[in-house]
Amino acid sequence: MDLLQASVNDKYLALARTVRHYLMTRWLETERRQTELxxxxxxxxxxxxxxxxQLDNSLLATDLEEIAAESLQGLGIELDELRTVEVxxxxxxxxxxxxxxxxxxxxxxxxxxxxxxxxxxxxxxxxxxxxxxxxxxxxxxxxxxxxxxxxxxxxxxxxxxxxxxxxxxxxxxxxxxxxxxxxxxxxxxxxxxxxxxxxxxxxxxxxxxxxxxxxxxxxxxxxxxxxxxxxxxxxxxxxxxxxxxxxxxxxxxxxxxxxxxxxxxxxxxxxxxxxxxxxxxxxxxxxxxxxxxxxxxxxxxxxxxxxxxxxxxxxxxxxxxxxxxxxxxxxxxxxxxxxxxxxxxxxxxxxxxxxxxxxxxxxxxxxxxxxxxxxxxxxxxxxxxxxxxxxxxxxxxxxxxxxxxxxKVNGVAALHSQLLRDKVLKDFSDMEPEKFTNVTNGVTPRRFVRLANPGLSGLITEAIGDGWVTDLDRLSELEPLADDSGFLSRFREVKAANKARFADVMEARDGIRVDTGTMVDAMVKRLHEYKRQMLKVLHIVSLYEQVKSGALPIEKVTPRTFVFGAKAAPGYRMAKEIIALINAVGRTVNDDPAMQGRLTIVFPPNYNVTLAEKLIPAADLSEQISVAGKEASGTGNMKFALNGALTIGTDDGANVEIRELVGDENFFLFGMSEPEVERVVSAGYEPASFYDKNAALRRALDLIASGAFSDGRRGEFEPIVANLLEQDRFLVLADFQSYMDAQARVDTAYADQDAWTRSAVLNVARTGFFSSDRSMRDYLDRIWHAEPVSIDVSSMQG
Ligand code: Z15
Known part of the structure; x- marks a missing residue:
């Protein structure tokens, strides 16, 4: 077969085989070393x-990207095109x-x-x-x-x-x-x-x-x-x-x-x-x-x-x-x-x-x-x-x-490990306390910063060198640059370019248009009631309702693009209803001329790792809003912070540690803490009382129940509304007002772009802790007690 007849997939496969061939020598040497030692x-x-x-990660690991791109170019092939066909x-x-x-x-x-x-x-x-x-x-x-x-x-x-x-x-x-x-x-x-x-x-x-x-x-x-x-x-x-x-x-x-x-x-x-x-x-x-x-x-x-x-x-x-x-x-x-x-x-x-x-x-x-x-x-x-x-x-x-x-038994974030010791596995921890330990989760900076965000990576490397890729604590060297207006404006340019790239991907992937001039407000994770996508929906519906009723002038609304990504387990009824509701609210709000494109909801289907790598670098705001005491850690929260999004979040999972590191002034905290949740639940939580007391909440729920998002069919979202009013296992209604207030603080903060960008830079500079390299060192010290074994590459050819 010659190149003219080769499909894009053929070319991708050929490149993949070339890269893996290069890795082969190293693979065999790694195995030989292990047999030896x-x-x-x-x-x-x-x-x-x-x-x-796998392709991009392999090219990065081998440092072959440049060579590959150049040789392909010589053959009239664009590496970028090959990248996109990988499943x-x-x-x-x-x-x-x-x-x-x-x-x-x-x-x-x-x-x-x-x-x-x-x-x-x-x-x-x-x-x-x-x-x-x-x-x-x-x-x-x-x-x-x-x-x-x-x-x-x-x-x-x-x-x-x-x-x-x-x-x-x-x-x-x-x-x-x-x-x-x-x-x-x-x-x-x-x-x-x-x-x-x-x-x-x-x-x-x-x-x-x-x-x-x-x-x-x-x-x-x-x-x-x-x-x-x-x-x-x-x-x-x-x-x-x-x-x-x-x-x-x-x-x-x-x-x-x-x-x-x-x-x-x-x-x-x-x-x-x-x-x-x-x-x-x-x-x-x-x-x-x-x-x-x-x-x-x-x-x-x-x-x-x-x-x-x-x-x-x-x-x-x-x-x-x-x-x-x-x-x-x-x-x-x-x-x-x-x-x-x-x-x-x-x-x-x-x-x-x-x-x-x-x-x-x-x-x-x-x-x-x-x-x-x-x-x-x-x-x-x-x-x-x-x-x-x-x-x-x-x-x-x-x-x-x-x-x-x-x-050893470990939890995956400090709060989670504490709750394991105090609640879920209390008897076991009382009996054998030394068995219990914490290792806070982490994410790989190779895939989720270096590859996903080449713009930011370039900026960081220019400022502090490229050592951060394997030593993420060095991001702290960026701290002084949070007050450097030149750096801030370049940081902002990177974010803007990432939004443009995300918009292109959305257009090509799903035909969805994203306004790159808006705040990108992202909630991406599995659909689960405890993660509270419903709280996000109520925020949007409430804003919409306030605009429609004239209580809130549209000019006062910060232009936002709400991005959802979430799969529901196929048999999880309520989760699937919530997906339908998000799409229904999206259709109504997006099509309403009165919104003038100020509030836009995008919900690309099939959120996966590939899309995450495009979205996360483009985000301004990271939604981490689970009810306190239920999200063991979260790892999306870490990826967003490392890419310079600010978090709006509860005191849950690794959010606790993120906030500690970035500082209260660079994090939007809201909602009940785990002990408060515990108290409210054991005192007999009555969600309807919040509906009765809170007019904005009442109006938002009533609007959903009225059929406004379902062509007048009032029964459509009844299961969701009834569940919130009668059960609300995850205290959505109890945290609603606190969440709305925090979102108002977000709007105020976002209005000052210099201050916002400064916070974003500080999020990057202060979250190096969340490298999975650090997690691995913790596992090695506390649990595995294994030693590194280096591989000598000097004798190897390509
Ligand atoms: C899963 O993705 C998680 C926990 C589970 O028990 C199962 Cl079955 C699947 C998640 C947690 O919900 C999340 O908080 C945590 O960050 C992640 O595991 C990795 O520890």
Whole structure:
């Protein structure tokens, strides 16, 4: 094929293959070094890795961008055009999956031997479309056009067993032991992805597992002559890695989901023990070689799996196995929502993993004995702390299993870790306080500043050099420039250029027009009631209502473009209603000539990492408005602040730390604090009383109920309005006035562009703490205790 016949995708694939070829030498050298040194590594076990596009990141890591752009130009090809055809691997839902991607980037950049383990979903997070303003999901066939960044290794497949039953037998010494007789099995095929460090020669591995039918299983059925049955069996096996579950923070207790979880951790443990460690390695020394970091409860079934390997396959006694298992696992909790804490019914485990259930029972028995020994006579406490819940059905509390077993348990922001200790896991922290620690989340400055915001990056580098890319605390050197009018005006130019670029992307992507002269006010995150997109809607509706009723002259309204980005879990009714409402308000407000384009709402469908990289650098205002005590950390909040947006936010998650760092005068705080929320709720919260007392709130809610946004159909948004008036679990109405007042402060502040820009610069200068490099150093110091290993690049060619 010659260049004239090549499609853009062909050219993209060719470039991708060239870049990955260049990385290959480094990848092999990284592996060789690890084999040579046998140093301690970190295995990050995560059901999600929300990677985002790979080309740009690889070009940056290799420092090949300039060369690539020039050589392509020589062939009459624009690098920019190739960039846009890459389909991002959306193998995650939101914050948790993106965090995993940031962490493996930072580990590689910090030269830490590490490996990510997860699932190669054939379909990632669904593609969101709107039909009449309502969310409709489309499958994300991300592999369709080729996947140049992955390396399949069918020859290294491992077998994973399921089902069957256990039998009691005697071992060589006549002791009674349990033996698992599995009912069926599948194979896991590893697909390796390169995880290049930033220009340091290290290339770590992300190993994602894909399920297929086992050869033996195939043969058995084919030989029986049942061809169609055999093909069906293949489909059954492949189903396991078919699709990412689209619920974020609200797990669905589906059997297939448990199959996914066990599938990928069983593959990963076997791979690490048998293929990564040298042959014959003495597993008693496993803690010297690895920490398995459990990203939330999704991989927690790895705990009984390791016990099973050590006891059933290696013949160890219980105490020996428990001692090693205790040391190699650590658990990160990412939530405070009770409904997000995963439990698996024992009936399901019995059917799918009977041996693991036995092991969990034994872990619980020993643990409860310890509890009773520590707190004699306190049966209530023992019941509360049991790994096994007895109602509404018998079920395993995965967070408890992880807490009891892990060497460390961490939350993801200071407030979150404190609330874990004081509330969600209080009994455990009382019993073993030294187990609990905090590691505040972070984001990778490579992707979310250097790549996403080349304008700002150039400005920063000009001012303080380029060391900040791997040492983000150095952003503090920008602090004096907050009073340099020349710097401020250049900063403002960068923001304006980023708005123009965002407007271009919106136009090309969705045909949406963005007025680059307005304040860009962004709320982008999964749609969840606790995150309170409804509060944002009420702000907009209230402004609109005030203008329409003549209470507020339109000239007094700060021109704003409200940007929403949010996917709802397909089965989450209320979330989907809220999406419909946002679109309905958008249509009405945008089409109203009386608004003169002063208030514009844009809600591009299918918000993803790629769009985030365009939006965040363009934003002026970052909306972080969850009810206090519910957002574990947030990471979008960090990305916005680092790109010079000011935050309007509650005292929740990492907002607390952002505000501490940037200073009260550079942050718009509003709403109840967590203890206040607690007080209001326990005193018996009555949302209707706020409706009765507050005229602006009443008018806004009444307008929604009147059918003003639904062509006069009054019932359209009744479920939302009724829920707010009667339930309002997340105190939207209680925080409404405080939010409106804070938004008025935003308007006042924005009117003084010099002062605003100064605040924006200070946000950048003071938030270097939120680099995921710092998060990784904290994990290394507090939990992993692994050392960096540098890779010598001097001998390598391209
Ligand atoms: C998820 O994205 C998060 C927590 C969860 O328990 C699940 Cl299942 C998914 C998010 C938190 O909501 C967010 O506050 C946090 O920043 C993020 O994980 C990364 O820790």
């Amino acid at each position: 046998q140093s301690k590594a970190v295995a990050y076990l995560s059901a999600e890795f929300l990677l985002g596009r 991002e691997p959306g193998l995650g839902n939101g914050g948790l999956g993106r965090l995993a991607a940031c962490f493996i980037d930072s580990l590689a950049t910090l030269d830490v031997p590490s490996i990510g383990y997860g699932i190669r979903y054939e379909y990632g997070i669904f593609k969101q479309t709107f039909v009449d303003g309502r969310q409709v999901e489309q499958p994300d066939n991300w592999l369709e056009l080729g996947s140049p960044w992955e390396f399949p290794h069918p020859e290294a497949a491992v077998t994973v067993n399921f089902g069957g039953h256990t039998e009691k037998t005697a071992d060589d010494d006549g002791r009674e032991v349990s033996r698992w007789v599995p009912g069926w099995s599948v194979e896991g095929v590893p697909y390796n992805y390169m995880v290049p460090g930033y220009q340091n020669g290290r290339v770590n591995t992300l190993r994602l597992w894909s399920a297929r039918a086992t050869k033996a299983f195939d043969l058995q059925i084919f030989n029986a002559g049942d061809y169609t049955e055999a093909v069906r069996a293949q489909t059954f096996a492949e189903n396991i890695s078919k699709v990412l579950y689209p619920e974020d923070s609200t797990p669905q207790g589906k059997e297939l989901r448990l199959q996914q979880q066990y599938f990928f951790v069983a593959c990963s443990l076997r791979n690490f023990i048998e293929d990564v460690l040298p042959a014959g390695y003495d597993l008693h020394k496993l803690p010297e070689r690895i920490t398995f970091q459990l990203n939330d409860t999704h991989p927690v079934i790895a705990i009984p799996e390791l016990m099973r390997i050590l006891i059933d396959e290696r013949g160890w006694n219980w105490d020996e196995a428990w001692d090693v298992t205790n040391q190699v696992f650590a658990y990160t909790c990412h939530t405070l929502l009770p409904e997000a804490l995963e439990v698996w019914p024992t009936s399901l485990l019995e059917k799918l993993l009977p041996r693991h259930l036995e092991i969990i029972y034994r872990i619980n028995k020993d643990f409860l004995a310890r509890v009773r020994e520590t707190y004699p006579g306190d049966e209530m406490r023992a019941r509360h702390m049991s790994i096994i819940a007895e109602s509404p059905e018998r079920a395993v509390r995965m967070a408890y299993l992880a807490t009891v077993t892990g060497s």
